[in-house]
Amino acid sequence: xxxxxxxxxxxxxxxxxxxxxxxxxxxxxxxxxxxxxxxxxxxxxxxxxxxxxxxxxxxxxxxxxxxxxxxxxxxxxxxxxxxxxxxxxxxxxxxxxxxxxxxxxxxxxxxxxxxxxxxxxxxxxxxxxxxxxxxxxxxxxxxxxxxxxxxxxxxxxxxxxxxxxxxxxxxxxxxxxxxxxxxxxxxxxxxxxxxxxxxxxxxxxxxxxxxxxxxxxxxxxxxxxxxxxxxxxxxxxxxxxxxxxxxxxxxxxxxxxxxxxxxxxxxxxxxxxxxxxxxxxxxxxxxxxxxxxxxxxxxxxxxxxxxxxxxxxxxxxxxxxxxxxxxxxxx
Amino acid sequence: xxxxxxxxxxxxxxxxxxxxxxxxxxxxxxxxxxxxxxxxxxxxxxxxxxxxxxxxxxxxxxxxxxxxxxxxxxxxxxxxxxxxxxxxxxxxxxxxxxxxxxxxxxxxxxxxxxxxxxxxxxxxxxxxxxxxxxxxxxxxxxxxxxxxxxxxxxxxxxxxxxxxxxxxxxxxxxxxxxxxxxxxxxxxxxxxxxxxxxxxxxxxxxxxxxxxxxxxxxxxxxxxxxxxxxxxxxxxxxxxxxxxxxxxxxxxxxxxxxxxxxxxxxxxxxxxxxxxxxxxxxxxxxxxxxxxxxxxxxxxxxxxxxxxxxxxxxxxxxxxxxxxxxxxxxx
Numbered sequence: 001x002x003x004x005x006x007x008x009x010x011x012x013x014x015x016x017x018x019x020x021x022x023x024x025x026x027x028x029x030x031x032x033x034x035x036x037x038x039x040x041x042x043x044x045x046x047x048x049x050x051x052x053x054x055x056x057x058x059x060x061x062x063x064x065x066x067x068x069x070x071x072x073x074x075x076x077x078x079x080x081x082x083x084x085x086x087x088x089x090x091x092x093x094x095x096x097x098x099x100x101x102x103x104x105x106x107x108x109x110x111x112x113x114x115x116x117x118x119x120x121x122x123x124x125x126x127x128x129x130x131x132x133x134x135x136x137x138x139x140x141x142x143x144x145x146x147x148x149x150x151x152x153x154x155x156x157x158x159x160x161x162x163x164x165x166x167x168x169x170x171x172x173x174x175x176x177x178x179x180x181x182x183x184x185x186x187x188x189x190x191x192x193x194x195x196x197x198x199x200x201x202x203x204x205x206x207x208x209x210x211x212x213x214x215x216x217x218x219x220x221x222x223x224x225x226x227x228x229x230x231x232x233x234x235x236x237x238x239x240x241x242x243x244x245x246x247x248x249x250x251x252x253x254x255x256x257x258x259x260x261x262x263x264x265x266x267x268x269x270x271x272x273x274x275x276x277x278x279x280x281x282x283x284x285x286x287x288x289x290x291x292x293x294x295x296x297x298x299x300x301x302x303x304x305x306x307x308x309x310x311x312x313x314x315x316x317x318x319x320x321x322x323x324x325x326x327x328x329x330x331x
Numbered sequence: 332x333x334x335x336x337x338x339x340x341x342x343x344x345x346x347x348x349x350x351x352x353x354x355x356x357x358x359x360x361x362x363x364x365x366x367x368x369x370x371x372x373x374x375x376x377x378x379x380x381x382x383x384x385x386x387x388x389x390x391x392x393x394x395x396x397x398x399x400x401x402x403x404x405x406x407x408x409x410x411x412x413x414x415x416x417x418x419x420x421x422x423x424x425x426x427x428x429x430x431x432x433x434x435x436x437x438x439x440x441x442x443x444x445x446x447x448x449x450x451x452x453x454x455x456x457x458x459x460x461x462x463x464x465x466x467x468x469x470x471x472x473x474x475x476x477x478x479x480x481x482x483x484x485x486x487x488x489x490x491x492x493x494x495x496x497x498x499x500x501x502x503x504x505x506x507x508x509x510x511x512x513x514x515x516x517x518x519x520x521x522x523x524x525x526x527x528x529x530x531x532x533x534x535x536x537x538x539x540x541x542x543x544x545x546x547x548x549x550x551x552x553x554x555x556x557x558x559x560x561x562x563x564x565x566x567x568x569x570x571x572x573x574x575x576x577x578x579x580x581x582x583x584x585x586x587x588x589x590x591x592x593x594x595x596x597x598x599x600x601x602x603x604x605x606x607x608x609x610x611x612x613x614x615x616x617x618x619x620x621x622x623x624x625x626x627x628x629x630x631x632x633x634x635x636x637x638x639x640x641x642x643x644x645x646x647x648x649x650x651x652x653x654x655x656x657x658x659x660x661x662x
Contacts, residue, residue, distance in 0.1 A: 141483050143491070147472040156474055156494050163490030 001195040002188075002293070004265040005279040006224075006248035007088015007114030008050030012057065017092045020060055020099035027095055030080060030104040032177075032186045039079035039177035042070050043110055043184075044097065045090035047118065047135060047157060048167035050247075051280070053089060062138050062169035063097020069134040069142055070174055082106040082180065084121060084172060086188040087114025087265075093169070106180060109188035110173060112296040113265040116223060116247045118154045120308050122298045123173040126183030133157045134171045137164040185296045195293075207252055207259055207322075208241040208290040209233045209271065215284050223247050224279050230288065241290065243268070245279040250313050252290060258320040260292040263299035263308040267291050292322050332526040333519075333624070335596040336610040337555075337579035338419015338445030339381030343388065348423045351391060351430035358426055361411060361435040363508075363517045370410035370508035373401050374441055374515075375428065376421035378449065378466060378488060379498035381578075382611070384420060393469050393500035394428020400465040400473055401505055413437040413511065415452060415503060417519040418445025418596075424500070437511060440519035441504060443627040444596040447554060447578045449485045451639050453629045454504040457514030464488045465502045468495040516627045526624075538583055538590055538653075539572040539621040540564045540602065546615050554578050555610050561619065572621065574599070576610040581644050583621060589651040591623040594630035594639040598622050623653050 003010075021027060035041065044066055046053050067078040081098040083091050086109040098105040110121040118130060130153040133145040143160040147153040153172075161168050175183065210230040217226030225246050232239035241259065244251035249266040252259040260266050268277045271287035282288070298304045300321060306312065309319045334341075352358060366372065375397055377384050398409040412429040414422050417440040429436040441452040449461060461484040464476040474491040478484040484503075492499050506514065541561040548557030556577050563570035572590065575582035580597040583590040591597050599608045602618035613619070629635045631652060637643065640650045 141478040141480075141487065142476070143487055144475040144477075145473070146475075148470075149472075152472050156472065156491065159490050159494030160474070160487065163487050 001267050001276055002091070002192055002265055003087035003114045003276060003278070004248040004267055005245060006050065006116065007085065007090060008046070009054045010089055010092055012054070013089040013092030016058065016060060017095040020096040024099040024102065027098045028104040029107050029189050031107045032181045032184065035080055035106060035177035035180060037176060037178035040070065040074055040076050041080050041082050041106060041175050041177055041180045042067055042078045042171050043082045043084040043123070043173045044094050044169070044171040045084045046093060046167055047170035048161040050088065052166040056167055058138050060096050060100055062136050063101055065136045065140060065142060066134050066169060066171040067101055069144060070171055073132050073144065078103065080104050080106050082108055082184065083188065084110040085114055086111065086192050091192055105189060107189045108180060108184040108186045110184060112185040112188055112299065114248055115308060118157060118172055119150065121173055122185050123175065123183045124150055125298055125303045125307065128173050128175050128179055128183050130154065130172050135160050135164065135168045137168050185298060204291055206289045207292050210241065210288065212282060212284050212286045212288065215282065219280065228282055244315060246313055247279060249279060251310060251315055251317065252292065258317055260322050261310050261317065261319050262313060263295035263304065264322050265293040265295065294322055332598050332607055333422065333523055333596055334418035334445045334607060335579040335598055336576060337381065337447065338416065338421060339377070340385045341420055341423055344420040344423030347389065347391060348426040351427040355430040355433065358429045359435040360438050360520050362438045363512045363515065366411055366437060366508035366511060368507060368509035371401065371405055371407050372411050372413050372437060372506050372508055372511045373398055373409045373502050374413045374415040374454070374504045375425050375500070375502040376415045377424060377498055378501035379492040381419065383497040387498055389469050391427050391431055393467050394432055396467045396471060396473060397465050397500060397502040398432055400475060401502055404463050404475065409434065411435050411437050413439055413515065414519065415441040416445055417442065417523050422523055436520060438520045439511060439515040439517045441515060443516040443519055443630065445579055446639060449488060449503055450481065452504055453516050454506065454514045455481055456629055456634045456638065459504050459506050459510055459514050461485065461503050466491050466495065466499045468499050516629060535622055537620045538623050541572065541619065543613060543615050543617045543619065546613065550611065559613055575646060577644055578610060580610060582641060582646055582648070583623065589648055591653050592641050592648065592650050593644060594626035594635065595653050596624040596626065625653055
């Protein structure tokens with residue numbers, strides 16, 4: 001749900017997490033306030049193309065390679081694992097790594113959803129440096145990037161990712177427990193579990209229900225880009241909703257007015273399955289329900305919107321917050 | 332001279348070295364047998380495109396960034412600096428770094444000449460791992476590559492180099508003094524100084540003297556490739572020599588017979604200036620003298636020829652060693 005149409009497929013990641021938990025026992029999910037201030041928190045996940053990631057199997061040992069490198073760089077062992085992105089596959093792979101390492105998983109993440117870039121991290125807004133970025137290909141090869149400037153760190157890390165074949169495992173914005181309490185988005189794992197449960201979407205007013213009547217999508221570049229037009233379901237057939245997408249669904253526009261906008265999470269669900277549909281999988285004629293979740297407060301701040309608002313993605317519209325319909329524990 | 336037509340221009344490197352020596356005092360050149368067995372030897376130089384390197388100025392502080400990173404990775408400070416390539420600019424930049432660091436320069440290198448790749452290192456033949464490879468852009472940003480396999484290390488390092496704009500400063504195949512004595516090519520700095528002196532080429536029989544009558548050169552790819560045809564000078568005008576080139580001059584062929592072949596160093600000198608002419612600068616009509624130097628023993632071994640013989644560069648000819656005309660102290 002928090003993939004917002006992106007973040008990569010969860011199927012393989014879920015199988016891996018279930019297997020790791022079966023072999024190594026359950027993973028403790030620790031709230032931020034239970035993480036010691038001087039603990040070393042390893043924020044981690046897959047870096048690169050979700051499309052390539054879907055076709056790549058992992059040994060599960062990447063977390064140990066990353067943790068060893070972080071421990072060497074910091075001179076202190078990793079105490080807890082954190083997803084840097086809760087949406088999509090990256091909400092699951094760190095579960096596998098935590099299980100195999102015997103470490104707790106912090107109930108937090110760096111995005112509160114899926115975003116395309118390493119720059120879309122709440123830790124960046126809080127001034128935590130991205131460096132050192134540790135990357136591994138899953139065969140034990142590592143690349144460590146250190147740059148004073150996060151933009152340079154991201155550029156160098158993405159080149160290294162390309163040299164690893166387009167996707168790799170990475171640790172970035174690693175920090176202390178005290179820094180995580182200040183900078184990370186709390187409650188993300190609990191929230192993903194809650195949204196994925198039977199009552200996840202229940203009681204939430206959909207943004208739109210209808211059918212895809214036009215798709216304009218280009219998957220040839222580094223990112224999926226385009227738009228989808230939905231026509232309202234029976235009884236509502238005069239309405240049209242346009243979804244703008246770039247890996248994730250970023251804007252929902254009806255009659256020229258913004259109904260929902262990034263950084264709020266826009267999620268398209270199959271009308272019958274109730275399962276999220278990715279920007280890549282959405283097709284002409286699909287009957288869908290569009291829902292949206294409010295972004296964590298960090299993204300609604302001016303500094304957050306500068307990184308993750310509609311204009312940061314090239315849309316000439318202002319951010320219009322959706323109503324916060326449910327009590328939201330996230331910062 | 333040992334650039335063999337490649338290795339990058341020495342002009343800027345020489346100015347930088349002279350300035351660093353002027354500011355910090357002369358650099359001690361230490362023979363391999365004066366390096367303590369447990370010393371940390373940092374083999375270093377520029378990685379990437381010599382053409383880009385020629386257009387790039389360096390702060391001179393890159394050596395300190397590399398040495399700091401190596402010290403952190405090895406848990407021991409760098410004791411001596413070594414050129415990984417004595418030919419071209421890379422025979423000079425480590426002089427600047429040694430002067431600024433106040434460290435001795437080992438009288439040795441990893442190539443004994445210029446070669447295009449990080450793989451063309453005597454340390455590789457001796458089984459010293461290339462990793463960790465430390466790269467810096469000269470602004471303090473670093474990338475550290477660790478791979479069990481040197482081929483992967485080179486691939487990852489070259490991608491990082493591309494992300495640094497095509498050229499960067501690097502330390503690779505770092506080792507102990509004991510390893511350097513076993514693996515590095517001794518006497519390289521002394522030899523470069525001797526060849527560059529007034530008596531450098533004196534008494535050496537030229538391979539050929541003549542004029543360029545045909546140039547077929549493609550500089551559009553990552554490497555310069557092509558061939559040059561020379562016609563003999565007056566009194567010898569019936570003779571023709573063909574030089575095959577890829578960044579460096581790699582083959583000299585006369586009447587279908589190999590006169591000199593890589594890994595022996597083939598050097599083209601301006602007939603009047605006596606200065607080496609690079610594969611990029613050689614032009615139609617140029618009057619030149621071709622000389623050659625025997626390769627160090629490590630490159631003449633089967634393992635060395637597998638990396639640096641004519642077939643390693645795609646030529647379907649066997650290596651024909653040139654006669655060793657002068658006493659050669661190199662291994």
